[in-house]
Amino acid sequence: MKYDFFRVEIENKVATVSFNRPEKSNAIHMPAWKEMKEIFNSLSERAEVRAIVLAGAGKNFCAGIDLELLMSVSQYQKIECAGRRSEEIRRLVFTLQEAVNAIEKCKKPVLAAVHGGCIGGGVDIIAACDMRYCSDDAYFTIKEIDLGMVADLGTLQRLPKLISPGMVSEMAYTGRKMDGKEAKEIGLVNQSYSSRDEMMESTHKLATTIASKSPLSIRGTKEVLKYSRDHSVEDSLQYMATWNAAMLLSDDFSEAFKASMEKRAPNFKD
Numbered sequence: 001m002k003y004d005f006f007r008v009e010i011e012n013k014v015a016t017v018s019f020n021r022p023e024k025s026n027a028i029h030m031p032a033w034k035e036m037k038e039i040f041n042s043l044s045e046r047a048e049v050r051a052i053v054l055a056g057a058g059k060n061f062c063a064g065i066d067l068e069l070l071m072s073v074s075q076y077q078k079i080e081c082a083g084r085r086s087e088e089i090r091r092l093v094f095t096l097q098e099a100v101n102a103i104e105k106c107k108k109p110v111l112a113a114v115h116g117g118c119i120g121g122g123v124d125i126i127a128a129c130d131m132r133y134c135s136d137d138a139y140f141t142i143k144e145i146d147l148g149m150v151a152d153l154g155t156l157q158r159l160p161k162l163i164s165p166g167m168v169s170e171m172a173y174t175g176r177k178m179d180g181k182e183a184k185e186i187g188l189v190n191q192s193y194s195s196r197d198e199m200m201e202s203t204h205k206l207a208t209t210i211a212s213k214s215p216l217s218i219r220g221t222k223e224v225l226k227y228s229r230d231h232s233v234e235d236s237l238q239y240m241a242t243w244n245a246a247m248l249l250s251d252d253f254s255e256a257f258k259a260s261m262e263k264r265a266p267n268f269k270d
Contacts, residue, residue: 001039001042003020003035003038003039004031004032004035005019005020005021005028005029005031005032005035006018006019006020006032006035006036006039007020007057008039008043010048010049012208012211013048013049013050013051013208013211013270014049014050014051014052014053014204014207014208014211015043015046015049015051015052015053015108016052016053016055016204017039017040017043017052017053017054017055018054018055018056018057019032019055019056019057019061019062020057021057022056022057022058022059022060023058024063024066025058025059025060025062025063025116025117025119026056026057026058026060026061026062026063026122027062027063027064027065027066027067028062028064028065028066028069028121029066029068029069030066030069032066033095033096033099034099036099036102036103037098037099037102040052040102040103040105040106040110041102041106043106043108044102044105044106044107044108045107047215047270048270049108050108050210050211050213050215050218050270051108051109051110051111051207051208051210051211051218052106052108052109052110052111052207053110053111053113053200053203053204053207054103054110054111054112054113054125054126054129055112055113055114055115055200056114056115056116058116059116059117060115060116060117060118060119061112061113061114061115061116061117061118061122061138062117062118062119062121062122062125063117063119063120063122064119064120064121064122064123064124064143065096065120065121070147073089073092076088076089093152093153096121096152096153097152097153097154100121100124100125100128100153100154101128101154103125103128103129104128104129104226107219107222107223108218108219108222109130109131109207109210109218109222110128110129110130110131111129111130111131111132111133111203111206111207112125112126112129112131112132112133113133113134113199113200113203114126114132114133114134114135114138114140114180114189115134115135115137115138115196115199116137116138116139117138117139117141118134118138118139118140118141119140119141119143120141120142120143120144120147120151121153122140123140123141123142123151123155123159124151124153124154124155124158125153126140127154127155127158127159127162128154128158130222130225131190131206132183132188132189132190133189133190133191133192133193133199133202133203134180134183134184134189134191134192134193134199135180135192135193135194135195135196135198135199136179136180136181136192136193136194136195137179137180137196138179138180138183138192139177139178139179139180140171140177140178140183140188141171141175141176141177141178142155142171142172142175143175144172144175145172145173145174145175146175151172155168155172156168156172159171159188161229162187162188163186163187163188164186167186180192180193212265213268214250214252214253214255214256214266214268215252215268215269215270216247216250216252216268217252220243220247223243224236224239224240224243227239251269252266252268252269255267255268
């Protein structure tokens, strides 16, 4: 899979997706936003991919929205009608949101592996991932406040469901940098590692473990976790019962039991 602004490699059923604009600290311009949406939509449907690691090339994970793209919003000032001007800006925000949403909607678990800066839109992106890991030298900042704007691609909607609302407020109001160790302390990341190499090795090891499980069960678990996040316990249990009524008696279910009886690793179909 070849792309202009990302590097995508698939090995042992794990796809590694890397931001690949190191000269721009992996800032994302419009072609890259569109490419990211295409990549995650594609990987979601590729049966041979069972888990995804999202990383960054160069010194930083992701510097968020490319400033040239941000400045291009000023072109809408030429639209005389205030309503039509607002309509165009709203359409632009939706376009960028859809690229981030593609990560969350992807049927495969996505593990963010963060080193260096994770800035602005980078935080929006990792908040849409299933798990987050970083190196100690990583830092996270909701930078939009310093640009005179409100973070609009998911940070303010997803982070309060990952960490304490008070900490989200502190980060969003101040734009301060949070290092990897603090990110681990507050639960923003699952683990912080002493080096980038150690982080990548451990994250890929975890992704490989996930890829060894029943693909049908992994996809179902992600779907049910997302549903439960946004619904009541009662509604989620109803959904779970319906899900298993449809999915429980699968080939994967039979293979798992057979492998257990034969004391061997299961061999699941893609």
